[in-house]
Amino acid sequence: GNSVTQMEGPVTLSEEAFLTINCTYTATGYPSLFWYVQYPGEGLQLLLKATKADDKGSNKGFEATYRKETTSFHLEKGSVQVSDSAVYFCALSEKTAGNKLTFGGGTRVLVKP
Amino acid sequence: DTGVSQDPRHKITKRGQNVTFRCDPISEHNRLYWYRQTLGQGPEFLTYFQNEAQLEKSRLLSDRFSAERPKGSFSTLEIQRTEQGDSAMYLCASSQRLGGGDTQYFGPGTRLTVL
Numbered sequence: 001g002n003s004v005t006q007m008e009g010p011v012t013l014s015e016e017a018f019l020t021i022n023c024t025y026t027a028t029g030y031p032s033l034f035w036y037v038q039y040p041g042e043g044l045q046l047l048l049k050a051t052k053a054d055d056k057g058s059n060k061g062f063e064a065t066y067r068k069e070t071t072s073f074h075l076e077k078g079s080v081q082v083s084d085s086a087v088y089f090c091a092l093s094e095k096t097a098g099n100k101l102t103f104g105g106g107t108r109v110l111v112k113p
Numbered sequence: 114d115t116g117v118s119q120d121p122r123h124k125i126t127k128r129g130q131n132v133t134f135r136c137d138p139i140s141e142h143n144r145l146y147w148y149r150q151t152l153g154q155g156p157e158f159l160t161y162f163q164n165e166a167q168l169e170k171s172r173l174l175s176d177r178f179s180a181e182r183p184k185g186s187f188s189t190l191e192i193q194r195t196e197q198g199d200s201a202m203y204l205c206a207s208s209q210r211l212g213g214g215d216t217q218y219f220g221p222g223t224r225l226t227v228l
Contacts, residue, residue, distance in 0.1 A: 004155075036219075044156070044204065044219040089155050098169050099208065099215055100146060103155030 002027045002097070006090045006104035013080055013111050021075040021107045023064075023090035031092040033057075033066050033073040034101070038087045047075075047088070080111045115139065117220035119205050125226045126195055133191045134223045138207030145188050146217060147180060148204040149173065156204055162188060163210065195227045 006023045013019060025031065035047040035057070048057030053068035064075045073090060090104040118137045126132050138145045144163050148156035159178070160170045164185035174180075177195075182188040192199055202224050206217040 034216075043221040044206075046216055046218070049216065091155075093217075098161055098163075099144070099210070099217075100158045100161055100169065101148070101156070101206075101217060102158070105155050106153070 002031070002092060002094065002102045004090050004092055004102055004104035006088075006107055008105070009087075009108035011107060011109045013109070015082055015111055015113050016079045017111075019075075019077045019080045019084070019109065021088055021090075021109070023073045023075065023104060025071050025073065025090075025092050027071075027092055027094060029094050029096055031094045032099075033064070034091045034093070035062070035064055035073070035075050036089045036091060036103075038089065038106075040086070044089070080109075082111045082113050085109060085111045117205055117207050117218055119203075119220040119223050121223055122221060123224045123226075125228065127228050128195060128197060130195055131191065131193045132195060132225065133189055134203055134205075134225075136188045136190070136205030136207075136220060138187070138205070139209075139218060142207035142209050142218075143185065144208045144210050144215070144217075145182055146206045146208075147188070147190055148206065150202040150204055150222070151200075159190075192225075195225075197227050200225055200227045 032051040034049045037047045048059040050057040050066035091101045093099045146161040147159040150156040162182040202222045205220045208215045208217045
């Protein structure tokens with residue numbers, strides 16, 4: 001079956017530091033890949049997505065590249081802000097499986113001023 | 114632009130009681146998904162609908178759980194004879210089926226506590 005593995009947190013950073021959250025996946029077909037973010041007290045929001053190999057998703061200064069050869073979709077941001085403190089979830093979906101999302105366990109990120 | 118809404122936001126119940134949650138998707142979306150999220154974990158798929166048809170149910174969805182989407186609009190998730198292990202956040206998401214990579218938009222969730 002499909003699965004997503006992401007680095008465990010919490011990750012604690014200072015403002016303006018570089019952030020990387022590793023995500024690898026196992027899928028039976030050709031999945032689409034997503035990063036969702038959950039800010040404190042709020043619901044899940046889509047941060048970015050990529051639907052095929054070598055695609056780069058980007059939003060709000062975050063980027064992730066779909067790497068089929070390493071089955072990875074690592075999230076990066078060059079300079080984090082306190083407002084980026086949240087829980088980040090990597091996920092995949094497959095068209096042949098009704099596009100239901102399979103999530104990783106989430107990575108809590110805390111950015112200190 | 115109205116997003117996905119869920120009602121109630123919080124529900125506290127005693128073990129053995131029945132509970133029902135409601136989800137209203139984004140109006141033009143034809144797919145609706147239910148997920149369950151326990152503390153410190155990622156959401157897990159429960160079931161999904163395309164229009165009014167329930168197309169898949171996870172093994173997580175025991176026979177105490179039932180979901181409906183009459184007329185392909187709002188959906189309800191009912192849990193009968195609740196157990197303490199049912200305590201979780203129940204999330205609803207909707208999407209417009211476009212093929213691969215359609216984006217799911219999530220509601221705020223219903224937090225269930227079973228005493």
